[in-house]
Amino acid sequence: MKETKRRRPHMPRPLVRGLYRAREGVRSIGVALATPTGHGEALLARAAKPWVRWLPYAVAFVFVAVLLPVTIAVLINEYGVNGAVAGALGTAQTVPLLVAVTRPLQAWWVIFTADVVGGLVLLIGDPVAGQPWPWTPMVVVGYLALMVALGPRESRRALFGVWLMTGAAGAMFALVSPSRVDGIPIVLFVLSGVLLLLTATLRGRGEAERRLVEQETISEAERSRRTLLEERTRIARELHDVVAHHMSVITVQADSAPYRIPDLPEPAREEFASIAAGARESLAEMRRLLAVLRSEGAEGERAPQPGLDRVQQLVEATVRAGVPAELSLAADLDLAGLPPAVDLSAYRIVQEALANVVRHAPGATTRVSVRGDAEGWLNVLVVNGPPAGNGSGNGSGPVESGDGTGHGLVGMRERVRLTGGSLDTGPLPDGGFRVAARMPLTDPG
Incomplete structure (x- = not known):
């Protein structure tokens, strides 16, 4: 008879993939626990007020000042631990809370190790009957305070690893001495998970709001640039x-x-x-x-570019729109001798200012003044009072956009800058608005 060759049993592929994913998950959690996310920045270090930035240090100091002496006294008096050992355990379980303000994951490793060692020390000690084991109430309070510092700083994988390690330590003690263990490991496991979840959620919400503000700032800057x-x-x-x-x-x-x-x-x-x-x-x-x-779809303008010789028509059109406007044009101003760029810019500034009055201060009394001075400057002034009626318009002043006439104050500034002049705009005490432009009457150079 031929001897049949036994085949090695093959594991199902889904099981292999599951084991591989589990191994990769454990490895990633281990890497997260060994790699702190932060760079030593203190908790609440970005707060605007100084007292808020110092608050975590003060809270950590209070916890240490209260928990350290109480922990040492309880270990000596209630559990019969040697004084030197009790001092070392109490220090390792509480003092790292000060470090947790800037490096919470490193502080967790120290406190977690001290808590596990403390549970083993209490196991071989001679405690008073009825004392909780494996951890004292002070250990629980300090550990939960550490979770509050840890949640907002570390990655979700690191927090999940901390939670699993906390549960594993409690399960280990339950297996070592099931007769002595009480409900403290379960309470610590549940409360630490709740605090980690809550603080991580608040951290995520804060980061989302911060990114939203940053994006809005970038969008506003891009909009202004465009x-x-x-x-x-x-x-x-x-x-x-x-x-x-x-x-x-x-x-x-x-x-x-x-x-x-x-x-x-x-x-x-x-x-x-x-x-x-x-x-x-x-x-x-x-x-x-x-x-x-020229933009896509834009048609070239066939009419000649306007100048100050047409500003009277502009004021009359504003009056027909319901704004009582009046023009003061200096009689000695040589309109024909104006530099073309200054002539066009002066007209566009008056046009934009009057358009904004119509849109945002309907019925407001408006004065337009165009005159030259002895120093060789053309002064264009448009002043409007508060809106007629209830005294409230759609805005407190000219807006940054117009209907085909430019972008409000942005266009005014660019035109004045182009001619080498200056622009002064702003609200008036009575609720009106003032636009004052000053441009040279002669070409520079």
Whole structure:
């Protein structure tokens, strides 16, 4: 007969996978227990008030000051432990609470080891009848205080490992001497789990709120940056028309110079032709730049860019919108001699300020003043009173966005900065608002 070869029994694959996952889980918990999460930062170290930052140290000191002498006295008097041993155990079980403020996981290792050793010492001691074992009430109080310091600082795996180790220590004592063990291990196991779960939940909620605040801050900064870039792009598109007009004038003058100036030398004719060609090339490049700056779907503006010569129409349109506005335009102001960028910026500032009055201070009396001074500056002032009626509008002042006219104060600041001027805005004591812009009447340089 042929001898049949016995096959080695194979373990089912689900069981193998389960054992592998269990081993990896135990290993990860062990790594978490051996690797503190924090970097020595104290509990509540980020609190705004100094007394809150010092509070954990004060609480830990109170626990140590109370528990240490009581623990030593109880070990000596109630359990018959040698004085030196009682002092060493009491110190190891309580003093690390001070370390737990900054390094809770390291403090837990010291206290947990001291509690296990203390349970074994009490097992061979001569206690008074009826004394709890394996841990005294002071050990339970100190351990629960340690859980409160541990929960907000360490990872969930480390906290789960601490909870399992606490239960394992209690189970070990129950197996060693089931006749002496009482309900303290179960109480400690349950209460430590509750405290760890509660503090970890509060920690998670605090971290979520902190991340939300950080994200909102980042979003607000990005929103402000995007608004600023959009406004700069819009201003650049408007100024394109101004520059294109000047380049067109240069081209026409250079092309017509040979016909307007008799007996023009040939080198001069060639120079004018070169100037005209350069101006045309520059104008073509400006058109390409405008195509880059224009947003998708945006159509080019066909109307010429406005200036202060149209501010009277702007004020009249504001009056028709229900705002009693009046204009004071200096008679000696040479509107035709204004730099194009200053002329356009002054008009847009008045336009935005009046639009904000209509939106946020309906019916408010408004004054617009445009005049030059002896120092060569153009002063634009728009002042409105409180809203008519109940005195409350939709806002306390101009907003940062408009309906096609820019982004409120952001656009005003950029326009004034572009011309080398200054802007002053702010609420007034009577509930109104003031916008004051100061720009040079001549081009800088």
